[in-house]
Amino acid sequence: MADHQLRQQARNEAIVADLRNTAGVGAPLDQKMIIKRKAAEISTAMALLYGGDWRVQFDLEEGLVLIARRLPDIR
Numbered sequence: 001m002a003d004h005q006l007r008q009q010a011r012n013e014a015i016v017a018d019l020r021n022t023a024g025v026g027a028p029l030d031q032k033m034i035i036k037r038k039a040a041e042i043s044t045a046m047a048l049l050y051g052g053d054w055r056v057q058f059d060l061e062e063g064l065v066l067i068a069r070r071l072p073d074i075r
Contacts, residue, residue: 032060043067 036058043054046067057066 035060035065039065039067 036056039056039058043056046052046054046069050069053070055066055068055070057068058064
């Protein structure tokens with residue numbers, strides 16, 4: 001990562017920390033777990049709204065979160 005990217009990331013983290021302190025909230029939660037939990041909530045809502053079996057696929061390193069209806073098993 002380039003120096004300017006590291007500086008920007010550090011600046012962003014400082015801004016977020018300041019916002020959290022101002023809002024009076026605790027330490028940040030594990031962001032990956034939050035993403036996984038919210039994706040599971042969405043897949044449940046999709047099943048309730050549209051029916052069917054929904055799957056969640058993650059590749060957080062590549063920036064992928066996929067929520068899709070499972071296709072019927074055709075044999």
